Amino acid sequence: MKLTRRYEFSASHRLDTPALSQEANRELYGKCNNPHGHGHNYVLDVTVAGSPGESGQIASRAELDAVVSERVLARYDHRNLNLDVPELCGIVPTTENLAVAIEKALSANWPLPAKLAGVRIQETDRNIFELESKG
């Protein structure tokens, strides 16, 4: 059985890789390459798996919220992803890379009895990325 909890954070970013020329970056990333960056209201779904025990809950909502808040929201919300989030420095903050970074931040020494099953991130309503967690 799985339980999914939804969170939101707002952050700015710019997509630009030093591996390519200015023109190639412009061509590849389009408006996402604008030099001063731009922002999104990201929607993050965190899914855990397990069995509801005596409490009837796979995971304590308060404990799950605390983990996601401490490891992700407090560090990502109202930040510049290129500059303010250490694990993303030097990495193009595409939503794919964001999903990888967030899954890693959550799965390292995962503290809850329920297993981390995966993360899903919406950059906008039209772009959605999912990553299964290996725990």
Next chain:
Amino acid sequence: MLLTRRAEFSASHVCAHPGWSEERNRAVYGANANPNGHGHNYILEVTLQGEPDPVTGMVFDLRELKDILNEEVVDPMDHRHLNREVPPFDKIVPTTENVAIEIWLRLAPRISRGGVKLANVRLYETNDLYVDYGGE
């Protein structure tokens, strides 16, 4: 092929384990343990797996599925207090997990037939919390 049908019901509940102290219930369930209860607009997504019938082109008759959802879930649960009016929640804490399991138990025998099986029950308690139950 997967087929998903959505239904909604609004109900009140209290999440508190009868064998636990008020303090422990408060610690585990937070505001969900408030003794006079509170409510949600639950959204239920029921997913069936099967192949379209070669004659009808349908995995399952949607009208029949709607009737089953109404009879097993919406009619007994909508605008009810789950703990007081909907067994087994007089004995089992109506967490989202336990409500999803109960819905599965009610639906599976009426849906699974021939090549069709109930594949998943997804129950949203709020926009930011849902559970998936696939029978285990």
